[in-house]
Amino acid sequence: MILYINCCVREESRTARLAQAYLEKLGKEYKEVYLPDENIQPMDRQRVNQRMELAGKGDFDDEMFRYARDFVEADEIVIAAPYWDLSFPSLLKIYIENIYAVGLVCRYTDEGEAVGLCKAERLTYITTAGGQYVPDYSYGYLKSLAMDFFGIKSTRLIKAEMLDIVGYDAEAIVQKAIDEM
Template structure:
């Protein structure tokens, strides 16, 4: 069975609108039961800032071709997924800090990407696509920097050439109906997913 990795970077999980939109999409993605869904909730993980000491230690291990131990678990999980769904609220133009910590953990030479003899990166990830869900109290416009960052990592490093972003915006603007915006966003996400699936 194929594996769908769901990366939940939502912070206010009980009331998260990003989580709600992602769950609607997740239901559509696996409506035929073709995926084993593996959920990684970043709030539950002991993600720490990557220090120089850890970076040097990881570099030493990867140069020796050693990929054992918990330091490499996230990268192995990400690299082996057949499809990936990310739920990350729109915070300060990007995403919550835990998402950045996670991305640093999965950028591992020899697991998620490699370099040619000329220094050109090449992807080692198995996923056919990554689907990114975000919601915002205001307007995102052309400042969707979190998605753009993940998109560039996917295409330049990971070898995941198909990325799609699904949004719900204006949720905290006075006079807007949150329920109407969310329902419309859920319907639009399902329509968009069916185009790319």
């Protein structure tokens, strides 16, 4: 199963268009999680305590782990999110908080090393930026999580940038990114 995590907030999102083109090229069925429509909550005190208690018992059947369960089982992960404030919309961070359940997406050895438990071979991150795209706090962060903690074997970035700069043809840049996929 391909898991498509869609964090494209705007209705006319160019990032979502890129992602749609990519999914069509893959030509497989996918399960979409459209984050703006999910009532996904940050990990507040009560939820952290609940998660620690359940994880301590190895009980991951609870509703609160449903995003994490899908993430672990996916063969491929596709994340689409626009470049916001050098990073991505906070909704995606909330999603990450919700899936990062130790014992489910990864475990730790006695030496403190993370061992990833996710099945996906690849995570593809798709983004568009108004200006120049700097990957450090978005793709770079997700790449570290995926490869160093979740056990996902490879990651790749698909991007279109300079879309809001006067004099640049945003439509042509997006189309070029689609053609080059």
